[in-house]
Amino acid sequence: MKFCVRFLTLAVLLFSSQAWAELRVDITQGRVEPMPLAVVEFTGDNSDAAQIGAQIAQVVSADLERSGLFRPIDPKAFIQKELSMTTLPRFGDWRILNAQALVQGHAVPQANGELAIQFRLWDVNAETQMVGLAYNTVADNWRRVAHIIADTIYQRITGESGYFDTRIVYVAESGPANKRVKRLAIMDQDGAKHRFLTDGLDLVLTPRFSPTLQEITYLSYYKNTPRVYLFNIDSGRQSILGDFPGMTFAPRFSFDGTKVVMSMARDGNSDIYTMDLATRQTRRVTRHSSIDTSPSYSPDGKSIAFNSDRGGSQQIYVMDSTGKNVRRISFGKGRYATPVWSPRGDLIAFTKMTGGKFYIGVMRTDGSGERLLADGYLVESPTWAPNGRVLMFYRETLRGEKKTTKLYSVDLTGYNEREVITPLEGSDPAWSPLIP
Amino acid sequence: MRKFLGLVGAVALLAACETAPTDGANANASGDAAAQKLGPAAGSAQDFVVNVGDRVFFGFDQYNISADARSTLEKQAMWLKKFPGVTIVLEGHADERGTREYNLALGERRANAAKEYLVSLGVDAMRIKTISYGKERPVALGHNEAAWTQNRRAVTVVTVGAGS
Structure with a gap:
């Protein structure tokens, strides 16, 4: 439309x-x-x-x-x-x-x-x-x-740009945990105009919006072969991103929309790769026996934040987009994951795991100034509103043995948290840029 | 460690019940003996699950093969050598207490660790595919250490070439 x-x-x-x-x-x-x-x-x-x-x-x-x-x-x-x-x-x-x-x-x-x-x-x-x-x-x-x-x-x-004329793509969930049905769905930022993008036959995870808006990159288990795909929202067309010998996962667009950065697993080891969407050339960025995943470009394209256990436990690292100059930036108590660079460039949102709980927080790009904004039995998958002032994430809540999975938004003060109402349960939200 | 063995047994029994749910209904005095004879065909996927054990378990955020896991994989390797036409998929899984993408990588590590051990025991690597499901396919649905222990696993699924 x-x-x-x-x-x-x-x-x-x-x-x-x-x-x-x-x-x-x-x-x-x-x-x-x-x-x-x-x-x-x-x-x-x-x-x-x-x-x-x-x-x-x-x-x-x-x-x-x-x-x-x-x-x-x-x-x-x-x-x-x-x-x-x-x-x-x-x-x-x-x-x-x-x-x-x-x-x-x-x-x-x-x-x-x-x-x-x-x-x-x-x-x-x-x-x-x-x-x-x-x-x-x-x-x-x-x-x-x-x-x-x-x-x-x-x-x-x-004095800040708004974020209301935007959409959310996320994973709509239903069914028991061992046979969970997951479908890509899209809706306006306020939950209106909800529609499903996939039929639920194949497991889909971690959708992310392109800055050019009409495209999503995500992980699909089509034919029991987990690979990164592109999904064109207007045409509904899905296409595999490249022919890779191992599982590709954790995809995310660069801010200029020309590249996808992701992980590929080979012989049990996950490293970070980029693919240029125009030339379809791939480049290996990390070469390490640790898990290297959840890569996220900085807005200027010069750096990549990622998650690695190379120091012994899951922590957040930043490197030049060439793969050089790797430095750890998370040093607080516990494990850190899912770094996502703010569109303003000033902060990195993350998931933190400590003391049996999960937290969503933000830190400066050098790791200083850590602030926790939300917590729960499990929270993860932060995504930024295009103005860099609000985050959306998903939360699993336990009531007795019953677990519910829902989307939430929270602003940078941490005081204004809201549930994002969806028809089914939901996870892995991804915020679009402002609609042009 | 004993607990692990107990769990393997319990899971195998469960699987057996699932795959042959109707037999019990017609049980009679000679049922037990009949069931013995009619057990899973040698070389079948069911034979593997019931008589060998199809899964090994891992510690939290770990992918090293424990002593229990080694014993199970050794039985698997013997069985696979006995039925050389069989190919397998090794599924790597994680518990729910991690982030999604890291757990996909961790599941991949676990599947590969089990594969490498089977290969070291002489199973042809060409017969083994791996896939990671991360935390997407738990087998135990609880939200406690007992469930997480069962979910941190590598499952050997017999695919092509198994007798029925």
Whole structure:
């Protein structure tokens, strides 16, 4: 399916937008009190448009709430029930509710069947417009418009780019543990538009998004031969990545999308290899009798973080992408695994195992500044939102002898953890980049 | 170590029950003797599971072949030499208390360690394939040390050439 959102105009700017208003959430300074904001049901020129407008407001509100940075005010408390796009809001009515920001919108059906979705973001205390935009789109595409509006608000208020107009690919799980059925599935970041990508006949693991978005790399046991595959989301076409003599696994794209880095096992030993997707040339990066796996490129492509037991136990190492200059960066108590480089380049997310528990954490790329963000009977498989501020992972929870496996997100403060609702149990999430 | 032997026996019995679930229903006074005679055909996959033992176990994050494992693999090697037409797949498995990708590598190590021991005993390497399932296919479904001990295993699966 093609998504098309045409950004139209800085909508009828009746109101001056003062240069960089003071309304701001600083998300770089640890825990912040969520900002109270009011998202008013978008209106419409006819009842169909108004219905879509109401749904857009709900999605915008839910996105902002889930971020943990905003606290949408219950619409039942609103004093000003009707807002027009052509007159100023009654700011006093919103100040009474302690709303710092106000979001309003309106949907206008177009002659070509599309909808124009207008919206404004107001700074209630300064009584200024922070954003005024309109998007043209086919009506079916309203969810994307809602996520784009939420991203715009997030960016305008935090100064960081948003992550709501994104998707998640993950492994949907069902059945008993000894005959577990695993299927690739994809959904919007908020769980909407869920669909399965594979039928469950073959075991599939560890999907990862390409930065070019339309492709996933993952491990499949097709014909009982575990190998790395590519999956084109639009066409549904699956293809094996190269003809390798041993098991290939733990694949991950480079940030420029031109390479896949992965492990290959030969005679019991796993080393790290890269494949150039254009030339299909492979290159061996590590040559060591230890387990070398879970490789992850740095955003600049110059380094690779990976997991190795070369020092006697599972730890995280960083090397030049040539394989030279290998140095261990994890030195805390316990075993460390699954390093994943942040798209911002500043942090590496990891799994830590100590004292019979598992943890998700982040450390700087030299191993300093370790912080643990989530824990459980088992947590692993961290994946970064494209803005490098939120992680998703999976958690196994025991209740008696019953184990459940679910997806969760957590922000870098560690305070805002949320379950990501999926139709079946889920593991191995992978966050897409922003949809272009 | 004794516990390991006990476990091997228990698993083998279980497997036998699974593969011949209906026989018990018609048991009569002479059933025991009949079952003896009708046991798994020599050289069959079932014969291997019941009379040889199809799996060996490993310590946490380990892939060295223990004394118990050596004894089982020696029996496997003797059987394989007796039935040279048989080929096998060695499956390497890990318990659930590790990360997925590391456990895939660990399962590969375990399968290969068992393979190398069989080869050292004279089994032709060409008859042996290996595959790692990591933590994806536990045999014991509990979430405790007893279950994890059974799941850290290499299983020899008889494939081509086995009599039925």
